[in-house]
Amino acid sequence: MFTHHCTSCERRELIFPDQLTGLDNVADGFQIHFTCWCGAPQTHFTAREVAAA
Template sequence: MFDNNCQVCASRVLIFESQVTSVANTDAGIAVTFTCWCGTEQTQVTGHVARGTRNRAVAA
């Protein structure tokens, strides 16, 4: 669950898992697409932007 300031109904609302329609990794971050309570589909970009590959050895 996360909060969103809806651009259409101008309300701050809670978005639940059931309202999320897709999650995708993009160059800008993680794009979460969801349907607001007012019925509008919106996208919020969150997360850390990937900065290339990691070349570290992992020891057990």
């Protein structure tokens, strides 16, 4: 679960696992694809954590 500000309805909403539609592993993190509560497709990026040396 995470929060996201929708670019369509302009609301900040909690996003639950059943709203996810895809996940892309990119070089510096993950692109999470989901459907907002308003029905708009959205994308959220989360960066990978860098391991401490």
